[in-house]
Amino acid sequence: MKDLVSILDGNTFLVSDRTGDIEPSYDFPTGLFSFDTRFLSNWVLTLDGERLHALSMDDAESYRTRFFLAPGEPTHYLDAKASVIRNRAIVGSFQEQLTVLNHAGEEVEFTVRIEMAADFADLFEIKNARQKRGRTTVSTADNELRLTYRREAFHRETVINSSAPASVDASGMTFQIRVPPNSEWTTTLHVSTIVYGARGEDIRATLPYGGSRSADAIRAEQQELIDRAPKLGCDCEPLAGAYRRSLNDLAALRYESIALGVRLLAAGLPWFMTLFGRDSIITSLQVLPFLPELIPPTIVMLAGLQGHRVDDFRDEEPGKILHELRYGETAGFEEQPHSPYYGSADSTPLFIILLDEYERWTGDTQLVRRLEPHVRAALRWIDTYGDLLGTGYLWYQTRNPETGLQNQCWKDSWDGISYADGRMPGFPRATCEMQGYAYDAKIRAARLARTFWGDPAYADRLEREAAALKQRFNHDFWIADREYYALALDADGRQVDALSSNIGHLLWSGIVDESRAGKVVEHLLGPRLFSGWGVRTLAEDQSRYNPIGYHVGTVWPFDNSIIAWGLWRYGFREEAGQICDAMLAASRYFGGRLPEAFAGYARNLTDYPVEYPTACSPQAWSTGTPLLLLRVMLGLEPQGEHLIIDPAVPAGMGRIELLDIPGRWGRVDALGRSRDPEEPLGR
Amino acid sequence: MTEVTERFFASLPARAPEVLGGLADGTLQIELTTGDLTEHWLVRMRPGFVQVGRHRGPADAIWYSSAVLFDRLVTGEAQGVAAVLRNESTFSGNVVLFLAFRRFFPDPPGTRDPREVAREQAGRRA
Numbered sequence: 001m002k003d004l005v006s007i008l009d010g011n012t013f014l015v016s017d018r019t020g021d022i023e024p025s026y027d028f029p030t031g032l033f034s035f036d037t038r039f040l041s042n043w044v045l046t047l048d049g050e051r052l053h054a055l056s057m058d059d060a061e062s063y064r065t066r067f068f069l070a071p072g073e074p075t076h077y078l079d080a081k082a083s084v085i086r087n088r089a090i091v092g093s094f095q096e097q098l099t100v101l102n103h104a105g106e107e108v109e110f111t112v113r114i115e116m117a118a119d120f121a122d123l124f125e126i127k128n129a130r131q132k133r134g135r136t137t138v139s140t141a142d143n144e145l146r147l148t149y150r151r152e153a154f155h156r157e158t159v160i161n162s163s164a165p166a167s168v169d170a171s172g173m174t175f176q177i178r179v180p181p182n183s184e185w186t187t188t189l190h191v192s193t194i195v196y197g198a199r200g201e202d203i204r205a206t207l208p209y210g211g212s213r214s215a216d217a218i219r220a221e222q223q224e225l226i227d228r229a230p231k232l233g234c235d236c237e238p239l240a241g242a243y244r245r246s247l248n249d250l251a252a253l254r255y256e257s258i259a260l261g262v263r264l265l266a267a268g269l270p271w272f273m274t275l276f277g278r279d280s281i282i283t284s285l286q287v288l289p290f291l292p293e294l295i296p297p298t299i300v301m302l303a304g305l306q307g308h309r310v311d312d313f314r315d316e317e318p319g320k321i322l323h324e325l326r327y328g329e330t331a332g333f334e335e336q337p338h339s340p341y342y343g344s345a346d347s348t349p350l351f352i353i354l355l356d357e358y359e360r361w362t363g364d365t366q367l368v369r370r371l372e373p374h375v376r377a378a379l380r381w382i383d384t385y386g387d388l389l390g391t392g393y394l395w396y397q398t399r400n401p402e403t404g405l406q407n408q409c410w411k412d413s414w415d416g417i418s419y420a421d422g423r424m425p426g427f428p429r430a431t432c433e434m435q436g437y438a439y440d441a442k443i444r445a446a447r448l449a450r451t452f453w454g455d456p457a458y459a460d461r462l463e464r465e466a467a468a469l470k471q472r473f474n475h476d477f478w479i480a481d482r483e484y485y486a487l488a489l490d491a492d493g494r495q496v497d498a499l500s501s502n503i504g505h506l507l508w509s510g511i512v513d514e515s516r517a518g519k520v521v522e523h524l525l526g527p528r529l530f531s532g533w534g535v536r537t538l539a540e541d542q543s544r545y546n547p548i549g550y551h552v553g554t555v556w557p558f559d560n561s562i563i564a565w566g567l568w569r570y571g572f573r574e575e576a577g578q579i580c581d582a583m584l585a586a587s588r589y590f591g592g593r594l595p596e597a598f599a600g601y602a603r604n605l606t607d608y609p610v611e612y613p614t615a616c617s618p619q620a621w622s623t624g625t626p627l628l629l630l631r632v633m634l635g636l637e638p639q640g641e642h643l644i645i646d647p648a649v650p651a652g653m654g655r656i657e658l659l660d661i662p663g664r665w666g667r668v669d670a671l672g673r674s675r676d677p678e679e680p681l682g683r
Numbered sequence: 684m685t686e687v688t689e690r691f692f693a694s695l696p697a698r699a700p701e702v703l704g705g706l707a708d709g710t711l712q713i714e715l716t717t718g719d720l721t722e723h724w725l726v727r728m729r730p731g732f733v734q735v736g737r738h739r740g741p742a743d744a745i746w747y748s749s750a751v752l753f754d755r756l757v758t759g760e761a762q763g764v765a766a767v768l769r770n771e772s773t774f775s776g777n778v779v780l781f782l783a784f785r786r787f788f789p790d791p792p793g794t795r796d797p798r799e800v801a802r803e804q805a806g807r808r809a
Contacts, residue, residue, distance in 0.1 A: 151769075152769065152770075152771070153769065153770040153771050154769050154770050155770060196770065197770065197773040198747060198770050198771065198772060198773035199747065199773060203773075300706065300779065303704070303706060304706055304778070304779050304782035304783065305764075305782060308702075308785070308786040308788075309759070309788065309789060309790045309791075309794075310790045310794045310795075310796065310797065311762070311790065311791055311794065312791070312794060312797075313791075314762075317797065325764075326768075327768060328768075329769070331765060331768050332765055332766075332767075332768030332769030332770070333765075333769050334762075334765050339762060339764045339765035339768055340764065369705070370705035370706065371704075371705055371706075372705060373704035373705050373730065374704050374705065374706070377704070384798070385797060385798065387798075388797065388798055388801040388802070389798075389801060389802060389805055390798070390802065395801070397797075397801055399797055399800070428801055428805070491804075491805045492805075
């Protein structure tokens with residue numbers, strides 16, 4: 001794969017090669033995308049018929065890139081008489097300022113050409129190319145090329161304008177220019193991506209934030225979000241860098257939902273620029289202590305889109321929280337089920353957990369009261385449809401074998417769940433971490449029922465059910481001779497005995513018997529699971545282990561952040577610190593931006609974390625990871641109207657101070673310092 | 684005006700306590716078109732409560748659909764969000780009201796309880 005460059009604003013993004021060109025590709029989505037549709041699939045610049053190559057590039061900002069280019073092959077560019085600057089930004093639409101510089105002492109004539117095309121592919125059509133059902137038409141006008149796609153009422157349009165005179169044809173624009181000695185020529189190309197509503201209006205123009213904002217407005221808005229977040233002061237440069245990067249990326253990943261008209265966080269570039277139940281909930285849990293105002297729109301939309309009927313195509317049941325919402329053609333014409341798709345068995349308990357955690361930080365009791373019916377419906381789902389086999393556990397099995405997901409837990413690739421010997425269980429399956437979430441959801445819902453809904457009887461019942469679940473779980477999932485919890489139960493109730501990172505989530509949920517926590521921790525930080533850069537998804541002696549297998553051996557930063565939270569919960573502060581330290585060390589190799597996943601190779605084998613080949617970056621729950629790690633190291637926990645601060649900073653990390661942490665207490669500061677050997681004990 | 688749509692609207696007040704949760708708070712105007720003809724339905728929603736009128740009025744959201752599509756929605760054959768995504772129907776205003784209202788639409792025809800299906804299968808295997 002060639003090096004690719006991405007810029008984004010909300011869920012409009014552009015991926016190009018290192019010269020700024022876009023050419024059709026079927027393995028990785030290159031092009032200009034908005035709301036799951038590719039609005040530019042071809043955008044290739046030539047100067048006098050020649051491609052250009054990159055001299056350098058400036059991509060300091062998430063929504064803007066500058067490419068410095070010269071004609072010809074790299075071997076003879078030093079002698080170049082001309083160079084080109086492409087200065088581009090996603091500002092609602094896509095804008096590119098193209099400048100040709102003549103370095104010669106005389107006037108030169110150039111032919112500048114940009115090939116332009118749009119295939120209007122749905123994101124789901126890129127991996128599996130197929131004939132489009134609709135029709136694309138092309139029309140030209142003065143300095144304007146218009147590409148239109150229609151399928152029944154589905155109507156998308158790309159409109160490209162040039163500020164300088166252009167000769168326009170169906171496949172691009174040509175500029176015959178004369179540039180005086182040591183001077184430059186420039187044009188600004190403006191590419192609008194238009195999504196039409198049923199009455200012929202541009203949908204985004206009707207949204208509260210509108211389709212286009214200036215670069216200044218984007219910068220101001222991103223800066224405002226960053227300014228609202230607590231200020232971090234620390235001795236540890238990787239931590240400072242990762243925090244800064246995370247806030248920037250969170251600002252960039254916010255988008256205005258075309259179907260919902262509210263600002264949500266997209267899950268990740270490039271495949272997941274949309275609303276996911278699980279991802280958005282986990283990200284919300286991570287960023288809650290820092291930017292609580294980002295959370296309510298996500299909670300409200302997940303509640304609004306809560307399942308209400310039994311729909312096999314969408315794996316929907318009453319009370320269930322969605323898995324994934326898409327905006328593209330394949331979702332609209334029901335070739336894919338994402339309208340929304342409900343194929344995850346964990347998003348429903350996670351939704352309850354998030355609402356409780358949100359109230360504990362913010363004291364927003366109004367939202368908790370408004371959502372009472374939704375939380376009750378979610379709890380009902382856990383006990384009814386979620387318990388497919390009636391055995392008191394959450395199970396999953398898709399009713400849409402064509403386009404649904406086989407695995408409906410976070411490890412949702414086809415081979416994500418296996419026995420230690422590599423066999424795969426039949427369906428339905430009950431993975432262990434989902435039972436932990438269900439336990440935690442009941443405990444937390446009991447607090448909500450008692451404190452806000454005036455229903456202590458229901459609270460008692462939930463607590464009894466949770467206690468019974470914990471007991472049952474510790475009996476059925478614990479593998480006595482290996483001293484860890486099984487990854488799952490199969491349909492016959494037998495243990496799926498692989499050793500996996502999922503056991504770390506159990507600590508976070510509190511479903512682990514105190515007496516067994518130590519053994520679980522030993523496994524998590526032992527050599528089979530811990531690579532030195534983090535906890536692997538699957539232990540390295542398991543049959544399906546593959547250091548670059550998506551869910552079967554890679555290290556996922558978000559997974560590690562939840563595990564660190566779990567270790568803290570059970571009092572294993574040093575071990576939690578070890579994970580924080582490893583993650584932050586890894587982040588240095590990615591410019592502070594932790595990717596979706598990286599390879600599970602042992603640290604002493606590679607010396608640096610090897611990026612997973614097609615990892616998404618930025619990815620919201622990786623972006624949220626440094627924030628949750630900070631919380632873990634500082635020991636931030638709301639209690640009543642106060643914030644408990646109980647720092648345990650890993651050795652060598654020095655001082656960490658986080659100022660102005662928002663919450664129901666107003667704003668407070670937290671300070672921590674590592675106990676390093678040369679320093680006297682007791683600080 | 685189709686009979687199935689009319690029956691659907693008539694059934695709403697009795698179903699509202701079960702269907703409308705805490706987010707349902709406001710007025711949704713529903714515009715159903717057949718050719719040049721548009722029927723107006725005004726749906727006032729509160730948690731657990733709904734009032735339906737056949738006229739226009741001040742509304743927090745407007746939802747446009749063909750009468751034919753609406754018939755398919757109220758029988759469970761079509762699904763509302765997908766219809767909006769393919770632009771067969773559109774809305775403006777507070778989306779939460781549209782999401783609350785869609786909860787009145789029934790299961791697709793012929794759907795079985797997934798628990799029955801799963802337990803049957805598991806039983807066979809055992």
